[in-house]
Amino acid sequence: MEGKIKLLIVDSNEIMRKGLVELLSKDRDIQIVGNAMKGEEVIRLAGETHPDVILLDLRMQNMNGVQVIKRLHKKYPDIRCIIFSNYDEYDEQYVFDSINAGARGYMLKTMPLSKLVDGIKTVYRGGSILSPRIATKVFGKFRELAKGKHCESDALSEREKEIVKLIAEGLSNKQLADKLYISTKTVKTHVAHILEKLDAKNRTEAVVTAIRKGLIDIDDKEPTPIR
Missing domain, CATH: 3.40.50.2300 (Response regulator)
Structure with a gap:
């Protein structure tokens, strides 16, 4: 470093x-x-x-x-x-x-x-x-709150939803690019659009907001750092 x-x-x-x-x-x-x-x-x-x-x-x-x-x-x-x-x-x-x-x-x-x-x-x-305990409880709570909510279908594109889910799993821009077979520059563009659409300051807030609004759901696995 x-x-x-x-x-x-x-x-x-x-x-x-x-x-x-x-x-x-x-x-x-x-x-x-x-x-x-x-x-x-x-x-x-x-x-x-x-x-x-x-x-x-x-x-x-x-x-x-x-x-x-x-x-x-x-x-x-x-x-x-x-x-x-x-x-x-x-x-x-x-x-x-x-x-x-x-x-x-x-x-x-x-x-x-x-x-x-x-x-x-x-x-x-x-x-x-x-922290895993924090993420599990908070995401679980937001999933409960999101049940029954209907969001505008164009709030996030299917690709953007996929990226938010992968961010929640802790993937970096490079890892996202490798997994989705796209360039790092394209990933950064998608992330910028996601932050703008969700009015989020950073990736953590974007993930929490997406779950709270019922835009995405995630598996109950131990969370990792959101890079």
Whole structure:
């Protein structure tokens, strides 16, 4: 990896925050540029330290993670945010609200350190990540909500639906191109059209939105990073 990932860690719990700083700083590809516990502090540090990725708890003082992401996305659109939280504290709507606000991932504090590091690197490279437990429950919930809904037949083309399903399985542009026997450039064009049609900021939001609207269905398999 060229250069280090500049990471800002945000958690209201001092022990958790300092522990993350200590553990993640040991990875040779990650540089911790700061840590914070309050929403306003995050906004300030983002402007001062210019992180590539922010690891963000949903619960903090003076504003929640969704509110922080909205402000960050508006002021610093190139910064990629990952929600790192205890899922049981919140319902599926918080997950969707986070993604809709611009989060590039949602990961659980119960996951192994190696998976957390992999997730940070995936998001840094331009991908998105959902913890398997999160994705299974959220997608399941949205499938239930989508039952009986009828969407316009031209909301997505059959090829676009196929691509969204494959994105949900974790395929990169190159893998999509190889599987569908088309060029990477064509894949990028399809993805751009999908994002525009679904009014989605990134691939994760596109997949969630497509399922929520009943445009696609996916198998109950363990999700992988959405690259």
